[in-house]
Amino acid sequence: MRGYLRSDGRKGIRNHVVVAYLVECAHHVAREIATPLRGQGAQVIGFPGCYPNAYAQQMMERLCTHPNVGAVLLVSLGCESFNRFQLAKTISDSGRPVETIVIQRSGGTRSSIASGREWVASQIDALAAAETVPMDVSELIVGTVCGGSDGTSGLTGNPAVGLAFDRLVASGAACIFEETGELIGCEGIMADRAKTPELAVELRRSVEKAASYYATLGYGSFAAGNAEGGLSSIEEKSMGAYAKSGSSQIAGLIKPGDIPPRGGLYLMDVVPDGEVRFGFPNINDTAEIVEMMASGAHMTLFVTARGSVVGSAISPVIKVCANPETYERMADDMDVNAGRVLSGTPLSELGDEIFDLTLAVASGAPTKSEELGHAEFILTYKSFEPIGPACLPR
Amino acid sequence: MSAPQNLSSAHKLLRLSTADNVLVATTQVEAGLASINGGGVIEVISPVTLGHKIAARPITRGEKIIKYGVPIGSATTDIAAGDHVHIHNMKSDYTPTHALSETAAGDR
Numbered sequence: 001m002r003g004y005l006r007s008d009g010r011k012g013i014r015n016h017v018v019v020a021y022l023v024e025c026a027h028h029v030a031r032e033i034a035t036p037l038r039g040q041g042a043q044v045i046g047f048p049g050c051y052p053n054a055y056a057q058q059m060m061e062r063l064c065t066h067p068n069v070g071a072v073l074l075v076s077l078g079c080e081s082f083n084r085f086q087l088a089k090t091i092s093d094s095g096r097p098v099e100t101i102v103i104q105r106s107g108g109t110r111s112s113i114a115s116g117r118e119w120v121a122s123q124i125d126a127l128a129a130a131e132t133v134p135m136d137v138s139e140l141i142v143g144t145v146c147g148g149s150d151g152t153s154g155l156t157g158n159p160a161v162g163l164a165f166d167r168l169v170a171s172g173a174a175c176i177f178e179e180t181g182e183l184i185g186c187e188g189i190m191a192d193r194a195k196t197p198e199l200a201v202e203l204r205r206s207v208e209k210a211a212s213y214y215a216t217l218g219y220g221s222f223a224a225g226n227a228e229g230g231l232s233s234i235e236e237k238s239m240g241a242y243a244k245s246g247s248s249q250i251a252g253l254i255k256p257g258d259i260p261p262r263g264g265l266y267l268m269d270v271v272p273d274g275e276v277r278f279g280f281p282n283i284n285d286t287a288e289i290v291e292m293m294a295s296g297a298h299m300t301l302f303v304t305a306r307g308s309v310v311g312s313a314i315s316p317v318i319k320v321c322a323n324p325e326t327y328e329r330m331a332d333d334m335d336v337n338a339g340r341v342l343s344g345t346p347l348s349e350l351g352d353e354i355f356d357l358t359l360a361v362a363s364g365a366p367t368k369s370e371e372l373g374h375a376e377f378i379l380t381y382k383s384f385e386p387i388g389p390a391c392l393p394r
Numbered sequence: 395m396s397a398p399q400n401l402s403s404a405h406k407l408l409r410l411s412t413a414d415n416v417l418v419a420t421t422q423v424e425a426g427l428a429s430i431n432g433g434g435v436i437e438v439i440s441p442v443t444l445g446h447k448i449a450a451r452p453i454t455r456g457e458k459i460i461k462y463g464v465p466i467g468s469a470t471t472d473i474a475a476g477d478h479v480h481i482h483n484m485k486s487d488y489t490p491t492h493a494l495s496e497t498a499a500g501d502r
Contacts, residue, residue, distance in 0.1 A: 151418060151445020154462070155408070184488050185464065211488055220489035227493035228500060230419070230445035232459075232479070233486035236466035305445070325444055342420045342444075 001363045003135035004070065007095035011135045012067035013298045013362045014041070016314060017123045019073045019116065020064060021046030022087075023080035029101075029109055030075040033116035038373065040124045043313040045377045052081040055382040058257045061090045062294040064098075068314050070130065071097040071123040073116055078104030097123055138172030138263055140362055142299055143292030143315075144244045145178065147285030148306035150229020150323060154240025156350070157303035157322030157338040162246035163351025164301065164358065165265065169248040174260035176292060177245040178268035180210035181221035181281060185235035186242040190267070193250045198390035202253045206269040216276045225306040229323070244303060253391040255384050256291035261392060268295060269387075278381040286310055286376045289317065299361055301354065309333045311369025313377040316361050319368060320354060335368050405431035407438075407448060411463030416447040416479050418461070423448070439476040443500035447479040459484050 003011030019042060021030035027046060034042040045063055047056045064072045064087065072091050076084045084100055091098040099119050106112045144161050146153060165175045183190060187207035194200035214220050220234035231237045251264030260266050270291055271281045282288050289300050289312045299315050302308065305322040307330045321327040324339025331337075335357060338350050361367055406428045407417040417430060424441045428448075438448055447461065453473040458465040467484045477483075481491050481498055 151447070155410075155418065155420070155445075185466070189464075214489050218490070219492055220486065222489075222492055224492060224494040224497060227481055227491060228497040230443070230447060230480070230500065232447070232481050232484050233467035233491055234488050235464075235486060236461060239462045239464060239466065323444065 001135045001137070001359060002132035003139070004067070004130055005133045006067050010067040010296065011133065011139055012069070013364070014068040014314070014316070015070040015127050015130055016041045016043050016068055017071045017073070017120050017127065018064060018069050018314065019044050019075060019120060020060065022074060022076045022082040022084050023050050024048035025077040025080070026075040026103055029103055029112050029116065032113045033073065033075065033120060037117065037120050037124060038375065041127070042120050042124065043375050045313050045379070047082060047379045049381060050080050052083070053381050053383070055256070055384060056379055057083060057086065059290070059294045059379055060087055062257045063290070063314065064091045065094040065096065066293055066296065066314055068298065069096065070127045073120055074098065074100040075112070075116065076100060076102045078102045097126070135362070136172070137168065137359065140168070140173040140298050141176065141260060141296045142168055142173060142301065142358060143176045143178070143289070143295070143297035144301040144303070145285060145288040145292065146241050146244060146303040148304040148308045149226055149231065149237055149240060150305040151231055152229070152323040152339060152342065153303060153305045154243055155322070156341040157305065157320045158240050158243035160338045160341070160347055160350035160354055161244045161301050161303055161320055163348060164354035165244070165246035166248055167351065167355045168358065169246070169263065169265050172263040174263050174266065176254070176260065176266045176268050176295060176297060178270050178292065179221060179241065179282070179288060180206045180267070180269050180271050181214050182234070182238050182241040183207050184211050184220070185238045190242065190245070190250070195249055195251050196390070196393040199250065199253065199393055202388065202391050203250065203267060206253060206267065206271070210271040213271050213276055213281065217280060229306055252393070253387060254295060255387055257294045258387060259296040268292070272382045273385040274383060277383065281382070283380060284378065286312065286378045287380065289315070290377060290379055299358065301358070303338070307333070309369070309374065310376045311367065311372070311374025313375045316367045317369050317374070318354070318357060318361060333368055333372070405429045407431065407436065409450065410461060413460050413463045415450050415453055415460045417450050419444055419446050419448065437476045439474060440478040442478050446500055449473045449475050449477050449479050451475050453479070
């Protein structure tokens with residue numbers, strides 16, 4: 001395995017040129033800049049809001065300095081509140097090339113697109129000559145999410161990813177699982193796996209916060225397709241989702257944008273702190289993947305059963321299909337057919353397959369969603385308090 | 395919690411934990427006798443699709459539904475052994491479950 005060495009010591013498994021819009025008004029220009037160059041590594045991310053938000057600012061800074069990113073073009077309308085100066089400085093301080101186009105000062109749409117494409121194309125050429133260095137499994141950060149879950153998720157895909165996580169953690173990698181709103185009912189058994197009693201308290205609190213947050217909103221983290229596939233309650237969905245975490249000791253609790261300080265298994269607390277504001281914690285699966293990336297995830301293991309098709313900007317998504325009927329219908333979108341467990345394939349074989357695929361993708365093999373051009377991205381408003389000292393015990 | 399390590403396609407229903415009062419369909423299951431992974435058979439009285447649950451024994455209203463050896467909600471009505479257990483006869487003990495009436499019964 002080889003990676004792109006960054007100035008902070010982290011290594012990337014891809015070398016993308018990111019085009020980042022800083023308000024929805026600049027989205028079209030950013031998309032037009034990247035579209036003809038997306039097959040060569042140009043990708044679009046951005047924040048749609050016009051009001052400032054510390055979470056969004058931190059997320060964009062983390063994403064633009066993600067180890068899989070080699071250069072960044074910022075696209076500003078000009079009058080939005082997002083602090084483009086601070087973002088550009090953070091990127092520049094990381095040693096990456098960065099350029100800002102302000103549409104209002106660049107002659108409008110047409111000339112902004114033209115000059116943006118020219119800059120991105122020049123960066124793609126420059127990055128093509130980038131050197132790689134040896135990279136070890138222990139330098140990987142791997143996230144996992146599930147989406148479009150059903151009654152098969154907890155039997156096949158999620159426990160198979162759990163086995164792969166166990167092997168990755170044993171190899172020294174950092175692994176992140178998340179969606180505290182989908183761990184409701186599991187807080188007790190999860191807390192028993194904490195490295196310290198103080199961390200156990202924090203893990204329980206994070207799930208209690210999620211239960212309270214969703215109760216206020218009136219909905220659990222549960223979609224209609226979950227019920228179609230046989231899941232009847234958030235507790236049932238949670239037990240299946242929890243299996244993704246495997247059986248390793250839980251080394252810490254992080255929030256979006258916190259980067260695991262060392263190898264081990266981490267829970268990401270994705271539910272905002274304080275009173276309920278800004279709506280649902282994560283409005284779709286892509287929002288979860290984006291938070292994984294902001295915490296440094298090189299790739300995400302995505303367990304789906306109803307049949308998600310999404311990939312992601314910046315970090316590859318490996319799709320593990322839990323439902324064998326879905327796999328038959330959508331094989332082109334799926335990297336792993338975990339539903340084979342239901343017809344006799346040992347779960348351990350699936351765990352090994354996912355582990356091996358993780359290393360192959362880290363070594364440059366494209367995932368199905370990468371081949372199909374999926375590069376979804378979304379970022380919305382949230383607010384968090386910093387994690388406490390008990391969350392990352394040494 | 396327990397996950398199945400080795401399953402045989404000869405069985406159509408799976409008991410995830412000995413404490414469970416529901417079985418999980420590992421394929422589409424029609425009404426009639428169906429075999430259970432790990433031993434035994436049960437008379438299924440309502441057909442279900444992959445991933446749905448069947449009552450392993452009679453369940454009374456208010457009783458906890460047990461799957462993976464833990465409660466996943468409560469029965470909202472008496473449920474006969476072999477009947478489909480889903481949002482029409484059980485509920486979450488935390489937050490209401492959102493579903494579309496057009497699809498909730500399964501994708502037959």
